[in-house]
Amino acid sequence: MMICRHLLLFMLLLFPAIAAAADAAVPSARTAQVLLLLSYEPVFPAADNIVSTMRRELNNNPHNDITLHVEYMDLDLQAGDAYLHAYAQLLRAKQQQGERYDLVVAAGDGALKLLVTAGREVLGQVPVVFLGVNDSQLIRNAQNLGGFTGIYDALPVYEFMALMRYLYPGFEQLHVINDGLPRSGQRLLQLQQAADSLKQKLVVHSLATLSWQQLADELAGLDGEPLLLLSAYQDVEKAIKPLHKSNRFLSAHSGSPLWSLSPSGIGDGLLGGVVTDLQLSTERAAAMALRILDGENPDRIIIDWHPEILTLVDAEQAISMGFEADDFPQKTIFMNQPPGFWQSYRNLFLLLLSVTVFFTSIGLFIWSEIRRRKFSDQQLDERTELIKNILDSIPDIIFYKDRNGVYVFCNKQFVNLMGKNPVGYTDFDVFDQETAEFFRAKDKEAVARKHMNVNEEWVHSVDGSVMLLETQKTPIYDKRGRCIGVFGLSRDITELKKAQQNLEHIAHHDVLTGLPNRLSLNKKLEYALNMARRGGELLAVIFLDLDRFKDINDTIGHDIGDLLLKDVAHRLHNNVRDSDICARLGGDEFVVILSRIDDEERIQEKCDRLLQVISRPYSLQGHLLSVFASAGISIYPQHGNSVDELIRNADAALHKAKELGRNRSCYYQRELTDSIHSRMSLEQDLRSALEQHSFTLYYQPQFRVGDSIPKRVEALLRWPHPVRGLISPHDFIPLAETSGMIVELGYWVLRSACQQFLFWRQQGLKLEKISVNVSPIQINSSFASTVADILQHLDFDPRWLELEVTESLMMSGTTEVSQQISELRAMGVDFAIDDFGTGYSSLSKIKSMPVTVLKIDQSFVRDINDDINDYEIARAIVLMAKSLGLIVVAEGVETKEQEGTLHRLGCEWVQGYYYAMPMDGEEFYQRYCTEAVQPD
Template sequence: MANGIKSLLVVVGCLISLSSFAIHADQKARQILLLLSFDPLYPFASDVVNTLRNGLSQPLDMSLQVHAEFMDAEFHRSPEYIDAYRRMLSAKMENGERYDLIIAAGDAALTLVAGEQSNLFNDVPVVFMGVHNGDLVRELRTRGGYTGLQETLPVYEQIALLRNVYPGFERLHVITDGLPGYEPQMQQIRQAISSLGQTIVEHSLAKLSWEEMAQSLDTIRNEPVLLVSAREDRLKESRDFPLAVRYLTLEAGAPIWHLWQQGIGSGLIGGVVVDLKASAQRAAAMGAMVLNHISPDDIQVEWHGDYKTLIDAQVVAHYGYKESAFPASVEWLNRDPDFYSRYRTHILLALSFAVFCVAVGLFVWTENRRRRLSDEQLDERTTLLQDILNSIPDLMFYKDVNGRYEFSNRRFNDFFGVKPVGQTDYDLFDKETADFFRQKDSEAIGRRNANVNEEWVQGINGETILLETQKTPIFSKHGDVMGVFGLSRDITELKKAQENLEHLAHHDVLTGLPNRLLLNKKLEYALQICRRAGEALAVIFLDLDRFKDINDTIGHDVGDLLLKDVAHRLHNNVRDSDICARLGGDEFVVVLTRIDDVSRVQEKCGQLLEVISRPYSLQGHLLSVFASAGIAVYPEHGSTVDELIRNADAALHKAKELGRNRSYDYHRELTDTMHSRMSLEQDLRSAIEGHHFELHFQPQFHIGEERPRRVEALLRWSHPLRGMISPHEFIPLAETSGMISELGFWVVRSACQQFMFWRQQGLQLDKIAVNVSAVQINASFANTIARIMEHLDFNPAWLELEVTESLMMSGTTEVNQQIHQLRTLGVEFAIDDFGTGYSSLSKIKSMPVTVLKVDQSFVRDINDDVNDYEIIRAIVLMARSLGLTVIAEGVETEAQQQTLKRIGCEWMQGYLYARPMDGGAFYERYVKDENRQDD
């Protein structure tokens, strides 16, 4: 009996050690930090936390442990408070908390994480939500490791809702208290109201007491009242938010609207608000992608949140409004409950009692059955445990304190060809090996903790393998050491794989050359030698000219072979002391070390370009390829790795600008040009964030009519120092810097808003055209446009999107899907600057467009150049046969108009009719014209 108990203890000890050692790292519970800017008593705090927790847990097959921390930053903004909060998080991490993912909700939380990312959080990936600071988001994206959702306050959507309820209202009353924290929101409201030609009346508690505020609100009738903030009056009397809402709604003569979900349903009538639950679900989905080993840098930031319209049915009934006055998409609160809601408590109580009775019955039945089968199950489990231990591919054993084996599994016995039970290491192995094993046993017993070591052993068949062995001391219930349990895993192949990964981490997979990481290390070492020896060093940055054409025409397989041959030629034409690396794509870097004569660098660079230009014979193709190169020399052009590579890259771009297939030495002016572009890019970011852009509008006329029926929206930017900047300068910059998406959607929203305002004021236009960049059209483009139109209650048939001819002819599947989705809704498409030649005319039939806009370069010389005349005539004839509309751009003279009319062009646009003008001037000009003609 004693031996049986002892064996059972050994088996159980084996399983305990196995569970602590054999579980892989990816099965360990992932640690998630939810850092939230608001306080835990915020009404929707628990919903946000639960949504994030459920959204992370459901799609992942792994254990998660979520830590929720609330900053309460709305009322605690002092540096002392933030520092104390940071020290609290630091203390928790010093006590063992480590995070695999951080989800930051709100600007304050994201700011804290960004400031402490390296020092406190060890560069843990971050997903953010509920963030309004666009500059911070862009900065963190360039830093890397961040993705998430930036939320924009739905000011324009709120105004569109108010226009439904208060048709033709002229003034918007806003309640505020003047305290810091809500000034950015007030600025957005002022700008939106100002752009629509309406006025705003501010009722500020900074100037009024609570009683005076109540008297002021009591006089308002049939005009919208919007609550922004109300915490403290001019007498410094503070009230919490529910008390302030209750007081103001009881005293006001009109219902009060809100831009946030809090308070709606508790006195406030409603508003267009950010859908916190939807935002949390999307943030959780991004977090799950990160935990599934997708880099945050590969997950696109979502710049537009989901909005929803909440309306309190009881407040609507109290003020006598009809529910039909509200959009169909409204989510109603406080409606009369249905049968289930009314008797929900009774139904749940009855179900709970039934479940309790069933559970008690099942427990009694299960307990009786367990007692009857306990003896049989004990035997089965003992056999099962033995089978499990024998099926494990690792070597397992147990030795007592004297080193005598008491247990070994089948894998141990088969590998060494012996059953060791009852023997010691000295009976089984040579003395040197036995001494090593006993030493490791003693170390584990002495430390009273698991001890891991690597050891080479030879099996019965002569095979030598590397084992990673963990030896764990086993204790009795009194704390005395009973023996040592060992688990040995064959890591021979793992070691080889690690060495291979080490090579792959520092070398390019295709060419075998050092990659960017190894180049930086080698170049830094070479610079140190140059500094000590007083020698020069040159960095040559090479790029193949028009390599993309080879991939597109012949194929990527041939392109890869070409890159390997180029790498081979470069490597064979430099010294062993030089460095040759591939950065990626068709970019290579050659570092020439120990240079005695700097003037010979250009000669060596020319030799390398000549070597590259020699013909290549690849899979039956005889190819010629050329390269361009930029040169930077240490110490003349830089003293650090980054500086030399950056300056060589700048010289390379200059070489390509000069015609390619040449080299160029770096000059200071190249960096100055890049800095100017970076400065303009920073100004562009500020202009987008501060809404410093404006829209001008140019009318489009049908031949013979004096009133425009169509209008095109044109984006303009007046820089405070540089003056008016051409779209041809800042639009490409916005495209390359990734800002075009946010800017483009702002243009669509603002143009639609202005168009609706004109129609409401009596200016009956049929269509507004908006230019769309090819970079904007991604997988979410159509959904975003549809969401903008839905929130503004904008008829899709009024909108025309202008795209380039090259984009429409690209045949890209994603572009075609997005265009088809919007055309299904009723949005029409036009080709801007059409007329690049007869080659396009045969493809008009396959394009999903309704309008062709003839490029003004053809219109300008229509009376002087017969080719331009024939091109426009062919476009008009082809379009007429297909039922398409043709609009001529840039019509400036009467002669041009008459010629266009003669060849059948019915729509025109240009300075002959009107120059582009702002929304107010457009309204004044054409509404007055209509009123004059009506009189």
């Protein structure tokens, strides 16, 4: 009876938590389900702030009952595509188990990248709100998908530079601590771009090449120069220091105070910094989430590109470093301020208050104890019955054994799974000898440790199946500290264990072929490099790519393409040694690592052998296929000393092999990467120019033949590069199209051109049309609505706008393009075919195209008086256009003779250098406004 009474008291203590868990287990039918997906570990300081703020803001909503689910990712060391794919599979498994979400909140670049790359496939069309994302291109990619909105976490690098110049006038260089991990790469790039634009020198102390002690030795010599902590998590020897230990270590060894671009660590080793207001960003994101849950379309909620910026300073550390409050800008927020009167005497006041409360509480306790005891027995019986019913409703196994191993209590789940009520029996009466001895040993282990012990146990259920239980065993003590029994809770984790093992395999292997993936390749190649260094041997990286594999997928199907990839992987794996490495990077890209090589000729022989093996015919589901491959080769140590360098150089050699005609191999050479670096540099400059609005518009007038004042004008985009000079649109427009920046750039051109056109008309220059070029990539499902929004915002009459498109776009006949053009035509927007005659259009098909203007390409105008073919083409275009009621504009008119010939053919509109060269908006206004303004 004494044991039972102790058990009942223990159950009473568990009652509030169990009741709360039971309430949480039965969600309301009207409860909205929200997933908060964080890129960080739970111990990351920002994670707790985001979770608590988001939960508070969502719970304060009076209209909806909301359940917040929180998932943490670990992207410090695992930021690759394989990890994201594996995590997506884990989310899919949870979806299959019944979890459904009405909205997803993504915190950090990694979480948003997961949702952009695999979110629709895993979660469907669930709307997404993001915060803490500082990759602007990733946000634009998400915006193009639709259903995404949120807060852009701009890295305040320029504000930080301004603070440093305020505190350190005339300093020569800014020292930066970085660890080279993936999450810090984007920050370092933005910081470097800001420093370059301000002509400020950066000195990077990188843990990617230094140990913690080596970094401390370098920092000890700093004195009076600003020092920025960008990221310090892991050094070159893979030694990891958590955030608080890292901050204190660096602060203790640095000769200069540490500054930061993140609030984490300020007040705990870091002097201060310029940071975004993470709590405010979270509150704004929560507000966006509530608007979406109330039914608002997420695409109508504008992305917040301007987060709040704060300047935080640890006042206590600032004083110790010799700073005063007046040394900082006016809006600086100080932490750890020196205590005031209340802080100084608070403890004394609280002591007096505590004494008063203590004696008052004693009196109240005695009075309440007398009343409580009158009803304790009745309440104990009622609660015991209630707790028993609750424990029986829990799907996990719950039991209690006394110190002799005899079962005193178990819930119904124990009886249902084991087929026997164990109360009054021991493990030896319920299970087989081996299992019972294992259970008894774990009981003794928990008692010996004097705290909860967790172990995994394989048992046979009543139906004969084998299941894996995760069991928590906790010793129970009486008031004298004597152990009176063991309380246990067991959960079936058989399927979860299988999922974890599968996830571990997926994280290191390609799902389709079973070969090692990129993550596993990097580890294996790093080990092989170390062995090659020790043995003084050569090591070769062969980067292979199937030639025209896309044609197979497009013509025969992706199923056959997948079978082909499996066969290629099988052939490669069977034709390398056990000491070599064969991996798939993705798509149709494979990498073979040849180790223990003493002669370079063997590398070429092996590569030729692999290409020959791949080229043998394949028989796949009735299809006889032949496929070839190209290969790029890099060799250690001639072509690199690191994993990334060798793979990157082999990839560059592969591209050269494809340029030379495919089905061949090519060794890496230095000049192969020069063109790639130039293109990457131009793309970075293009992105910076887009963000800083460094482009400009020029305007070329269009005249009716015989007029001196233009009635129409065409907007032309120009890019004046600060170093390379004026860059031709033929160079940067294709780059903008391939990188996806053309969409945002195109809308900027449209908005700016329309604003300039409105200004001219307000000043008296009564132009009829402004023509703007449109890239085919711009015309997506939201193109018409976005153009309509721009025109409505500017109060711009759609009849004034003419959009120039290519001949091939009009001939494409795709449903999406036709629908977008039809919507804009219904509004009054006209369309023109640019460079007409250079494409593949049939003249008879022009009548079915929704266009009002044909522009004769300047290649026909240039020799119209010398080449009979150009003359006849121009004449045919004019006659055909007149018969269809279309306007014809001749481009590139440079002489009076060309104008006369076009006029005789019936072409009424012309443009070209004969009339005016392209000019900026102010010059256009000064040239034509005075002549155009006529008195009423």
